[in-house]
Amino acid sequence: MLNSDLTTVPGGASGPARKAILQIHPSLRCNLSCGHCYSGSGPTARTELDAATVCQVISDAAAMGYEVVSVSGGEPLMYSGLEEILTHARSLGLRATVTTNGFFTGQERMNRLRELVDVLAISLDGPPEIHNEIRGSARAFERLEAGLENVRQAGIPFGFIHTLTRRNWEHLLWVAEFAAGNGSSLLQIHPLELTGRAGNQMIEDAPEDDVLAKVYLLAFALESKYGDTMKVQLDLLYRDHLREEPGLIYAAESIDDPDEISPAQSLGLIVLEPDGMVVPVSFGFSRRYKLCDLKEQRLADAWPDYLTNGYLLFRSLCRRVWDELCAPDAPLLSNWHEVIVSRSHVTGVISMTNSRAG
Amino acid sequence: MADQKDKPQGSIEEALMRELRFGGIDKDNLKELVGIVAGFHKAGLKKFKVFPKGIPVVDGVRISGLVEASDANRILGEILSKTPRLAAVVAFPYGIPWPEIFRLNIDIGAAAENGPISQF
Numbered sequence: 001m002l003n004s005d006l007t008t009v010p011g012g013a014s015g016p017a018r019k020a021i022l023q024i025h026p027s028l029r030c031n032l033s034c035g036h037c038y039s040g041s042g043p044t045a046r047t048e049l050d051a052a053t054v055c056q057v058i059s060d061a062a063a064m065g066y067e068v069v070s071v072s073g074g075e076p077l078m079y080s081g082l083e084e085i086l087t088h089a090r091s092l093g094l095r096a097t098v099t100t101n102g103f104f105t106g107q108e109r110m111n112r113l114r115e116l117v118d119v120l121a122i123s124l125d126g127p128p129e130i131h132n133e134i135r136g137s138a139r140a141f142e143r144l145e146a147g148l149e150n151v152r153q154a155g156i157p158f159g160f161i162h163t164l165t166r167r168n169w170e171h172l173l174w175v176a177e178f179a180a181g182n183g184s185s186l187l188q189i190h191p192l193e194l195t196g197r198a199g200n201q202m203i204e205d206a207p208e209d210d211v212l213a214k215v216y217l218l219a220f221a222l223e224s225k226y227g228d229t230m231k232v233q234l235d236l237l238y239r240d241h242l243r244e245e246p247g248l249i250y251a252a253e254s255i256d257d258p259d260e261i262s263p264a265q266s267l268g269l270i271v272l273e274p275d276g277m278v279v280p281v282s283f284g285f286s287r288r289y290k291l292c293d294l295k296e297q298r299l300a301d302a303w304p305d306y307l308t309n310g311y312l313l314f315r316s317l318c319r320r321v322w323d324e325l326c327a328p329d330a331p332l333l334s335n336w337h338e339v340i341v342s343r344s345h346v347t348g349v350i351s352m353t354n355s356r357a358g
Numbered sequence: 359m360a361d362q363k364d365k366p367q368g369s370i371e372e373a374l375m376r377e378l379r380f381g382g383i384d385k386d387n388l389k390e391l392v393g394i395v396a397g398f399h400k401a402g403l404k405k406f407k408v409f410p411k412g413i414p415v416v417d418g419v420r421i422s423g424l425v426e427a428s429d430a431n432r433i434l435g436e437i438l439s440k441t442p443r444l445a446a447v448v449a450f451p452y453g454i455p456w457p458e459i460f461r462l463n464i465d466i467g468a469a470a471e472n473g474p475i476s477q478f
Contacts, residue, residue: 170379173371213388214378217408220395221371224407238396332392 019068019095020264022061023271025283026054026081027074032101032135036125036163036205038196039283041074047274048074051081053294055088057272060300062092065264070097072283074274077104086116097121099161101135105147110154119186120151120158126168126175134163148182159186159231164215165205172218180226187226188233189219193338195284212236212333236333243326249336250281250315251322258307266311270299278302280314282337286344289314317344370409374419377410383419387466390441394421394464397440401425401433411465418445421464424452430460437464 028045030037058069069089076082076098089096098113099121113120125134128141135141151158160179162172172189179187191207192198198205207215216236223232237248246252250267258266269281276294279285289310292302321340324330377383383391391408398406398421406423425433430449437447445465452459 170375173375210385210388213392216392217388217395218371218375218378220399220406221374221408224405225369225371227405238392240393241396241400332389 020066020267021068021070021269022058022066023070023072023269023283024054024057024085025072025074025272025274026051026076026085027079028274029078030073030075030101031078031103032075032137032140033197034101034123034136035134035201036165036192036198038193038198039074040196042197045074048079049272049274049276049294051084053276054081054085054272057278057294057299058085058089058092058094060298061264061270062089062094063300064303065262066094066270067264068095068097070099072099075101075103077109083112083116086113090116099123101140102144102147103140105150107150107153110147110150110156114154114156117156120156121161121186121188122148122151122158124160124162124175124179125165126162126171130168130171134165134168152183157185159184159188161188161190164189164191164207164211165202166207166211167205169207169211169215172215172222176222176226176230176232180230184230186231186233187222188235189215190235191215191335191338193335193341195338195341209331209333212331216333235335235337237325237336239326239330239332239334242322242334246319246322249322249325249340250318253319255312255315263303263307266307267314282341284341286341289317289344370407373410374408377419382410386443387419390443390466391419391421393440394437394466397433397436398423401429401436419466421466423462425449425460425462427458427460430462433462441466 025039027048028039028041029043029048030041030045031043033042061069069085071082071085073079077100082098086096086098095118096116097119098117100123102122105120122144124144125131131141131144132138148158160175162175164172176187191212192202192205194203194206216234219232219234226232242248256266267280270291271279271281271283271285272294273279273283277287278291278294278299279287280289280291291306291310292299317340321336321343324343325334325336325339395406395408406421408419408421411418411420434447434449438444441464443466446463447465448463449460451457452461
């Protein structure tokens with residue numbers, strides 16, 4: 001359930017992904033109601049896209065240069081069309097990742113996914129008692145752990161995604177040891193975002209600046225220890241790096257000529273939400289910045305108009321957020337995704353400047 | 359109560375976590391550490407360690423990594439200009455068969471309160 005277009009490794013040197021990503025949230029249905037869920041998914045949610053619609057978006061995205069589909073949710077392993085959309089993505093030569101809570105990783109299911117999934121990302125919030133508390137389930141950790149053997153048996157590469165909070169950061173060494181000890185190839189540490197359900201239930205758990213700084217140091221220590229077998233990725237940006245490289249967050253003053261680059265090069269991550277909206281870079285982005293509403297228009301058809309309107313609005317927003325994050329009194333480390341989604345909902349004067357290079 | 363030096367220390371990561379949890383590193387040092395670590399990373403250092411200095415009685419933090427001679431000047435320049443509370447900077451040749459590689463140790467901690475010491 002993470003937005004991962006920033007290939008952030010410890011140190012904050014982040015940037016648009018090497019491979020452009022179509023992130024897909026086909027459904028908000030989930031067996032759990034996690035306190036930190038930014039999409040507000042849960043057992044009673046019914047918002048869902050049919051597989052044919054998702055496949056159409058995948059086809060358009062592939063033609064636009066996107067190379068990876070990243071399926072999240074809701075719980076993707078509860079989505080009936082999952083294998084259909086993964087098979088379609090594979091037929092187009094795309095890589096695929098699936099993010100799961102680890103409840104439905106039975107051997108038969110994992111064997112079926114073996115040829116369809118390049119990386120299975122499993123959410124892990126800490127040691128058993130913390131994981132279960134945040135997940136609202138006494139069996140969450142037990143199920144996750146039991147399923148790991150099935151994932152390994154199936155031969156699916158996997159990693160863990162850890163949502164960092166004020167309370168669980170002190171267990172980071174445990175999390176890393178658990179991940180590495182179980183054969184994980186990735187530990188992605190993502191600070192809690194106060195959006196969705198977390199905005200109501202976990203306000204007190206947001207990690208403050210000094211916790212982020214401590215985790216930043218710890219992430220390097222962990223990378224040093226486990227880096228040969230497990231990549232440690234921390235989704236934070238260092239202020240001075242942002243100042244020097246605004247392009248990391250689409251805030252460069254000039255915009256490349258769209259005739260010379262693909263849509264995927266213009267926008268490294270697009271997100272398909274369960275209501276049929278396609279938005280830039282992060283789940284929950286204000287609809288003012290949408291690429292399209294699938295109920296009205298196909299993605300491929302919407303792109304030319306988006307490029308001359310919505311995209312410029314998006315770049316203008318990115319520039320304003322860059323100004324904010326680089327200000328002298330800005331935090332040393334920031335979670336760009338959280339900030340830009342938040343600012344996208346702020347109404348006010350929106351400037352549209354076209355300063356395309358070339 | 360057992361003396362601190364009698365406590366089992368565990369790994370470097372555990373020692374660092376202990377310092378971070380129990381306030382062994384103040385906020386200013388923390389910010390400077392983040393800046394140095396970020397600078398190391400941006401300079402392309404893939405492998406370096408961050409660990410408490412002075413185990414078992416911790417009096418600071420050391421960042422240690424290998425740098426190429428061609429990068430050392432730039433990295434040192436950045437660190438010296440952006441980290442006024444340095445305790446020590448030590449660079450020494452990694453040795454044969456890699457004479458162009460240096461190990462760089464950068465210390466931040468209590469010693470900085472007595473004034474910066476730079477050793478080359």
